[in-house]
Amino acid sequence: MARVVIFGSLRAFTDGAGEMEIEAATTRELLKKLAARHPALAETIEAGVSLAIDGEVFKEAWFTPIGPDSEVVVIPLMVGG
Amino acid sequence: MKQEFKVLGTRPIRPDGLDKVTGKAMFGADKSVTGMLHARILRSPHAHAEIVSIDTSKAEALAGVKAVITGDDFADVENRWSRYTMQNCMAQGRALYDGHAVAAVAAVSKTIAAEALKLIEVEYKVLSHVMDVDEAMAPGAPVLHEGVKARKLGDDVSGNTVGYYSFGHGDPEKGFAAADEVIERTFKTAAVHQGYIEPHACLADLGSDGKGELWCSTQGHYMVREVCAEILHIDASQLRVTASEIGGGFGGKTTVFIEPVALKLSQKAGKPVKLVMSREDVFRASGPTMSASMDVKIGMSKDGKITGAHAKLRYQGGAFPYQMVMMGAMSAFAAYDLEHVQAEGWDVMTNRPKMISYRAPGAPMAVYAVESVMDELCQKLELDPIDTRLLNAAKEGTKSSYGPTFKAIGLVEALEAAKAHPHYSAPLAPNTGRGVSCGFWFNFGGQVSVSMAINADGTVNLIEGNPDIGGSRASISMMAAEALGIEFDRVRTIVGDTASVGFSDVTDGSRVTFAVGIATINAAKAAIKEMCQRAAKIWEIDAEAVEWVDGAAQPTGHNAGNFPPMSLAEIAATSGKTGGPIAGHHEGAPDKAGVSFGVHLVDVEVDPETGFTAIKRYTAFQDVGKAIHPAYVEGQIQGGAVQGIGWALNEEYIYGEDGRLQNAGFLDYRIPVASDLPMIEPVIIEVPNPGHPFGVRGCGETAIVPPLAAVANGVAQAIGVRMFALPMSPPKILKAL
Structure with a gap:
């Protein structure tokens, strides 16, 4: 199962949980399961998040594969200049 | 293993150069059509006011006036972010800052349009305003929009606080307890403008049937199309947007300020409408970036190891909700490998123009505060600033302060290059100080489309969808040539x-060379596959028995036959007989952009009699992965450094007590010009990004991050007094002395 890390201020919506394990083959599946487990996170996920999978940052890429031992860090959707 | 390239890394003549130096290039304001109208916008003179009424009848009656619009002409839009954009383009009900648009006129001449503005009667009821981030965040402050306060925040902050973010790991307090020295400081930075030379400009033509054409200066014409279509309730397919050549953007053209207004005027008048912002309009009503108030605390052991770090960042982003402080909080400590770190950030609204991105948005001010405290700790503990940064530097495998674990990065290489450079050991003159700072930017990927056509004469045309703001047409052509195995000028x-x-997504986040590059390589692969198939047909062998080497198809394997290589030009020449035109295209959303680090060294001389700071020497080191066209890359590094120097020394939005901007022009808002500066020496570091076939990292933004602290640290050394607010303009330095 992938190890999911929630960045600091999002923990207010996960009852303080900073890390959890979720079984998911893709980012889309992972986000759906994350939102189901923590409904307060759903609004943030719907608005858009980036995911760092094993150190590589992906921006709303639903079908990115996630390995069984992957580390997935949920971070805000980023914008640039 | 380091790749060998034939085209990449060379410095061909820039393809946009001749048009630009001869005046042939068409910028936003250069387009005109017969019968077009000229538009002007009436702007609020108040920082915050209810619009009680607007009477446009006298303006409409003026001969030559063809259309007048106000906020009432725009219907509501469902998406709240698009609604904010619309209400920033044209106020509805309240004017939220000095310069906020309240009405617009289209007339047969600029003079008549300007005259008509004077005939519009607006009755305002002036409301309380708030300009400073700390005051706006305090309970009891006038709230700009109700119901948008960030979730889960308490009563200790006002309703203007629209975002809260926290990043980090470990326990900073534990880290401070283990430190030999702990320093905590508070910093302020001013709001600054992107300062692009070309004002916002557009030419709009929208019919009553919803079909339209729009020419504009933008960093993203697809973004313009989608936002305008939503605001005007028309189909995206019916609005064709063409991006002009762009005279600078730096993030400031990643949204719309005038395009929906020009389209609405055109629709109402039934004629094309040209709208060009004045420089005063640009300052008052487009951008700028955020101003900041920040607390940074760092603990360090006496040998220079950071034991704990904590930052609190409060950014104001103007009159509408926004999300940008997170980038500062994520960037603040990104350069360091830390066990105990936390960075928090709050986004706050004020009665200032709606912020928009400025090169590495959010990062420069946060890094300024962190790197200033780092410098003070090095001074206090008598440590070498580069050695100390090397001791703490993030590297491959470091768990970053914002979460992800870094892949291959080039901070150590940049620091080592800085340490070995003659600049670092050169003697210093009297009244001179030397500053050092690291900097960081994420870099993005994102959506992209590329279409490549192989012409019958052996040349190649490539169409992409991102405005060229930093030399991307050159770098994309070079990557196409490299991938196809042909000369750049083909x-x-x-x-x-x-x-x-x-x-294609907006040209932002230093994404274009990376993302369009990947799409270009993939488009080239598709075209190569087709060319190999054509060669196979001609040779009457299996397509699998053909490979592409040095710009030509050639048989491979024992049974493929003995045919001489068939070049791209030879295959293209017969394409009409072998199956028709040959092309390749690619649509995708590449990720794995690869972060970038920089290190800047600066020598500053401060005149103790005037407080004037002169930049005497400047060297900027930056990991760019692979420099496709090194001259453009050097230009990006130099440009970022110069803009950061302006931020550090001179630039600021100055408001009166009445909330009105007092320096809306380049005479009073001083950006550095060539005569102010020595040659900025760029030093390119190449640690390939494993996420790109050629190793490319974005390079456009990192260079604006280090200069603020580098200059501040140099000034502190030169005058023996540390400044805790930017800009360090001469009167402020004199006061400190």
Whole structure:
């Protein structure tokens, strides 16, 4: 199962949980399961998040594969200049 | 293993150069059509006011006036972020800052349009305003929009606080307890403008049937199309947007300020409408970036190891909700490998113009505060600033302060290059100080479309959908040439309009060379596959028995036959007989952009009698992965450094007590010009990004991050007094002395 890390201020919506394990083959599946487990996170996920999978940052890429031992860090959707 | 390239890394003449130096290039304001009208915008003189009424009848009655619009002409939009954009383009009900648009006129001449503005009667009821981030965040402050306060925040902050973010790991307090020295400081930075030379400008033509054409200066014409279509309730397919040449953007053209207004005027008047912002309009009502108030605390052991770090960042982003402080909080400590770190950030609204991105948005001010405290700790503990940064530097495998674990990065290489450079050991003159700072930017990927055509004469045309703001047409042509195995001058890249090629995200986040580069390589692979198949047909062998080497198809394997290589030009010449035109295209959303680090060294001389700071020497080191066209990369590094120097020394939005901007022009808002500066020496570091076939990292933004602290640290050394607010303009330095 992938190890999911929630960045600091999002923990207010996960009852303080900073890390959890979720079984998911893709980012889309992972986000759906994350939102189901923590409904307060759903609004943030719907608005858009980036995911760092094993150190590589992906921006709303639903079908990115996630390995069984992957580390997935949920971070805000980023914008640039 | 380091790749060998034939085209990449060379410095061909820039393809946009001749048009730009001869005046042939068409910028936003250069387009005109017969019968077009000229538009002007009436702007609020108040920082915050209810619009009680607007009487446009006298303006409409003026001969030559063809249309007048106000906020009432725009219907509501469902998406709240688009609604904010619309209400920033034209106020509805309240004017939220000095310069906020309240009405617009289209007339047969600029003079008549300006005259008509004077005939519009607006009755305002002036409301309380708030300009400072700390005051706006305090309970009891006038709240700009009700119901948008960030979730889960308590009563200790006002309703203007629209975002809260926290990043980090470990326990900073534990880290401070283990430190030999702990320093905590508070910093302020001013709001600054992107300072692009070309004001916002557009030419709009929208019919009553919803079909339209729009020419504009933008960093993203697909973004313009989608936002305008939503605001005007028309189909995206019916609005064709063409991006002009762009005279600078730096993030400031990643949204719309005038385009919906020009389209609405055109629709109402039934004629094309040209709208060009004045420089005063640009300052008052477009951008700028955020101002900041920040607390930074760092603990360090006496040998220079950071034991704990904590930052609190409060950014104001103007009159509408926004999300940008997170980038500062994520960047603040990104350069360091830390066990105990936390960075928090709050986004706050004020009665200032709606912020928009400025090169590495959010990062420069946060890094300024962190790197200033780092410098003070090095001074206090008598440590070498580069050695100390090397001791703490993030590297491959470091768990970053914002979460992800870094892949291959080039901070150590940049620091080592800085330490070995003659600049670092050069003697210093009296009243001179030397500053050092690290900097960081994420870099993005994102959506991209590329279409490549192989012409019958063996040349190649490539269409992509991102405005060229930093030399991307050159770098994309070079990557196409490298991938195809042909000469650079055989390829021409153009930026297509929104009807010519598929969607592309905005040109931002230093994404274009990375993302369009990947799409270009993939488009080339598709074209190569087709060319190999054509060669196979001609040779009457299996396509699998053909490979592409040095720009030509050639048989491979024992049974493939003995045919001489068939070049791209030879295959293209017969394409009409072998199956028709040959092309390749690619649509995708590449990720794995690869972060970038920089290190800047600066020598500053401060005149103790005037407080004037002169930049005497400046060297900027930056990991760019692979420099496709090194001259453009050097230009990006130099440009970022110069803008950061302006931020550090001179630039600031100055408001009166009445909330009105007092320096809306380049005479009073001083950006550095060539005569102010020595040659900025760029030093390119190449640690390939494993996420790109050629190793490319974005390079456009990192260079604006280090200068603020580098200059501040140099000034502190030169005058023996540390400044805790930017800009360090002469009167402020004199006061400190």
